[in-house]
Amino acid sequence: MKVGIVGAGMVGSSAAFAMVMRGGASRIVLVDLDEKRARAEAEDIGHAVPFGAAVRVDAGGYDDLRGCGVVVLACGVGQKPGETRLQLLGRNAAVFRSVVGEVMRVCPEAILLVASNPVDIMGQITQRLSGLPAGRVIGSGTILDTARFRWLLGRHLGIAPRSVHGYVLGEHGDSEVLAWSAARAGNVSVGSFAAQMGAPITDEVRARIDTGVRRAAYTIIEGKGATWYGIGAGLARIVAAIAADEGAVLTVSVASEVLGVRDVACSLPRVVGAEGVVAELVPELDDSETEALRASAEMLKRTVEAVGM
Numbered sequence: 468m469k470v471g472i473v474g475a476g477m478v479g480s481s482a483a484f485a486m487v488m489r490g491g492a493s494r495i496v497l498v499d500l501d502e503k504r505a506r507a508e509a510e511d512i513g514h515a516v517p518f519g520a521a522v523r524v525d526a527g528g529y530d531d532l533r534g535c536g537v538v539v540l541a542c543g544v545g546q547k548p549g550e551t552r553l554q555l556l557g558r559n560a561a562v563f564r565s566v567v568g569e570v571m572r573v574c575p576e577a578i579l580l581v582a583s584n585p586v587d588i589m590g591q592i593t594q595r596l597s598g599l600p601a602g603r604v605i606g607s608g609t610i611l612d613t614a615r616f617r618w619l620l621g622r623h624l625g626i627a628p629r630s631v632h633g634y635v636l637g638e639h640g641d642s643e644v645l646a647w648s649a650a651r652a653g654n655v656s657v658g659s660f661a662a663q664m665g666a667p668i669t670d671e672v673r674a675r676i677d678t679g680v681r682r683a684a685y686t687i688i689e690g691k692g693a694t695w696y697g698i699g700a701g702l703a704r705i706v707a708a709i710a711a712d713e714g715a716v717l718t719v720s721v722a723s724e725v726l727g728v729r730d731v732a733c734s735l736p737r738v739v740g741a742e743g744v745v746a747e748l749v750p751e752l753d754d755s756e757t758e759a760l761r762a763s764a765e766m767l768k769r770t771v772e773a774v775g776m
């Protein structure tokens with residue numbers, strides 16, 4: 468599958484690198500306002516191809532995106548230290564107003580995979596600008612937060628993060644919801660497994676993991692200016708699920724009805740395959756998680772309505 472990436476900055480180029488290392492794409496085309504940057508990234512990433520999958524990596528313009536099965540949108544600006552994702556909305560919405568039309572002109576059949584922040588709202592704006600059905604405009608949503616949750620739980624429990632089944636739902640941002648009540652180690656509740664291992668999930672452990680997930684971007688941005696490896700791997704995971712028509716369950720963001728909030732984009736566990744998102748799972752949550760998810764969806768709905776697109 469040919470994959471386009473608009474925005475060859477840290478996120479876009481990390482996604483391309485991750486696709487080269489894990490497979491899933493047969494061609495990758497990097498497009499950026501800064502053409503010199505796109506060419507340099509394509510060349511640098513191309514040098515990893517002998518160690519990875521058989522992929523051709525090029526830089527190009529919008530016309531070179533013709534035939535793409537997926538186009539990743541990672542263009543625009545990122546957070547400065549202390550800034551929230553929502554504060555990027557005006558600047559990135561302006562970028563997307565020009566970019567989405569260009570992408571649709573050359574590849575109206577592509578699935579659009581949005582990474583730019585605030586990703587839930589940028590995904591919904593992209594859906595409205597493109598006129599595509601909801602399931603074909605996928606925001607990376609909480610795929611990264613879910614990875615952070617699984618990683619931290621895996622470290623606490625002493626097991627591989629891949630054996631931790633836990634999800635982060637709602638906004639990719641400050642109002643996100645860690646679904647503790649449904650989290651499993653293998654097929655055992657994490658609370659029960661943690662007790663068996665002599666590493667109980669105390670209030671202190673729970674608060675530390677919650678902060679570790681919810682504040683990860685702020686901490687990393689404070690330390691190195693931006694985050695890119697985790698999301699690059701997450702985007703490559705979504706692309707692989709589409710390319711292989713996997714039917715993988717991933718927490719991604721598409722516009723749907725969430726707990727009675729209509730036409731809102733936020734993350735739930737959803738089934739991803741060749742046609743994009745084809746189904747969603749209704750999570751089993753306790754009362755406080757349900758209320759937090761509804762509040763997150765309502766906040767996103769108010770914000771997207773205020774944009775007026």
Ligand SMILES: NC(=O)C1=CN([C@@H]2O[C@H](COP(=O)(O)OP(=O)(O)OC[C@H]3O[C@@H](n4cnc5c(N)ncnc54)[C@H](O)[C@@H]3O)[C@@H](O)[C@H]2O)C=CC1
Nearest residue numbers: 474476477478499500542543544545582583584586693698
């Ligand atoms: N969804 C997620 O989990 C995550 C999302 N992000 C978001 O991804 C976005 C990109 O972040 P970085 O790659 O770190 O930023 P960056 O500044 O390294 O790269 C952005 C690129 O977009 C390009 N660009 C800007 N306007 C453009 C236009 N009109 N057309 C084409 N290219 C254009 C710039 O030239 C630049 O190369 C940010 O909004 C950031 O907040 C970052 C990390 C995680």
Ligand SMILES: CC(=O)C(=O)O
Nearest residue numbers: 552584611683684694
């Ligand atoms: C920047 C961002 O959205 C993240 O690392 O979660």
